[in-house]
Amino acid sequence: MSKAFKTIEQQVLSQLRNDILRGNYRPGDKLRQDDVARRFEVSTTPVREAFRGLRSEGLVTIDANKGVVVKGLSVQDVAEIYELRIVLEPLLARKSVASIRPDALEAATALHEQMCRADDPHAWAALNCDFHDHLMRSEQGSRLYEMVRNLLLVAAPYVSLSIYLLPQIQLTDNEEHAQILQGYRQRDAALVEQIVRQHLQQTLEAIQDSVNEETLGSAFR
Incomplete structure (x- = not known):
C-alpha cells in the first residue's frame, strides 16, 4: 500500500468515525460504499478499507446480506x-x-x-x-x-x-x-x-x- 493511498484511507476512516461518534449517522443506518466514495471523491477501495477499520473499532457491522450497518457505541x-x-x-x-x-x-x-x-x-x-x-x-x-x-x-x-x-x-x-x-x-x-x-x-x-x-x-x- 502506497503512502498516499494509505493517507486517503485514513482520512475517510477518520471522517466516518467522527460522523458516527457525533451522531451524524445513527445506529441502524446503512453506509453504502458507492455513496461514501462519491462523497469523498475517491475510489471504492479506500472506502472498503475504511469500513473494515470501523468494524475493527466496533462502530459498524458488515454482513453479506445487510451490508455495512452503523452500530454506534453505548x-x-x-x-x-x-x-x-x-x-x-x-x-x-x-x-x-x-x-x-x-x-x-x-x-x-x-x-x-x-x-x-x-x-x-x-x-x-x-x-x-x-x-x-x-x-x-x-x-x-x-x-x-x-x-x-x-x-x-x-x-x-x-x-x-x-x-x-x-x-x-x-x-x-x-x-x-x-x-x-x-x-x-x-x-x-x-x-x-x-x-x-x-x-x-x-x-x-x-x-x-x-x-x-x-x-x-x-x-x-
Missing part, C-alpha cells in the same frame, strides 16, 4: 473502551519511557501547555490524543501501540463530552498530565505506569458520572 461500550485502556495503556507507557525521543517529549510538553490554555472541549480532546500519542509513538509499529491508538481515537469524543458537562475534569486532567510528563523526564517507568493507570481510571469514573444514553451520540450534533 455507555457500556465506552466503559469497555476505558477498561481496555486501563489494562493496555499503562503497559505501553512503561515501555515507551525507555525509548521516547527528546523531541517527542518536548512536543508533548508543548501540547500540554496548549491544553492548559484551551477553552474548547473539542480542541482539548484533540490535543489530548496528540499528547498521549507523542509520548508513546516511540513504540509505533507494535501491536500494542496500534491497539492503544485505536482506543484513544474512539474515546476522544467522550472525553470532550465529559469536559463539556463537567468542566472541572479538564483542570484535573491537566494536573495529571503534568505528573505524567515529570515521570517521563525522570525516566521512571514504574511511576509513569502508575500515574497513567490512575489517570485513566479517574477519567473513566468522570465519563461514567457525566455521560448517559441520552447525552451519548446527541451532544455533538
Whole structure:
C-alpha cells in the first residue's frame, strides 16, 4: 500500500468515525460504499478499507446480506473502551519511557501547555490524543501501540463530552498530565505506569458520572 493511498484511507476512516461518534449517522443506518466514495471523491477501495477499520473499532457491522450497518457505541461500550485502556495503556507507557525521543517529549510538553490554555472541549480532546500519542509513538509499529491508538481515537469524543458537562475534569486532567510528563523526564517507568493507570481510571469514573444514553451520540450534533 502506497503512502498516499494509505493517507486517503485514513482520512475517510477518520471522517466516518467522527460522523458516527457525533451522531451524524445513527445506529441502524446503512453506509453504502458507492455513496461514501462519491462523497469523498475517491475510489471504492479506500472506502472498503475504511469500513473494515470501523468494524475493527466496533462502530459498524458488515454482513453479506445487510451490508455495512452503523452500530454506534453505548455507555457500556465506552466503559469497555476505558477498561481496555486501563489494562493496555499503562503497559505501553512503561515501555515507551525507555525509548521516547527528546523531541517527542518536548512536543508533548508543548501540547500540554496548549491544553492548559484551551477553552474548547473539542480542541482539548484533540490535543489530548496528540499528547498521549507523542509520548508513546516511540513504540509505533507494535501491536500494542496500534491497539492503544485505536482506543484513544474512539474515546476522544467522550472525553470532550465529559469536559463539556463537567468542566472541572479538564483542570484535573491537566494536573495529571503534568505528573505524567515529570515521570517521563525522570525516566521512571514504574511511576509513569502508575500515574497513567490512575489517570485513566479517574477519567473513566468522570465519563461514567457525566455521560448517559441520552447525552451519548446527541451532544455533538
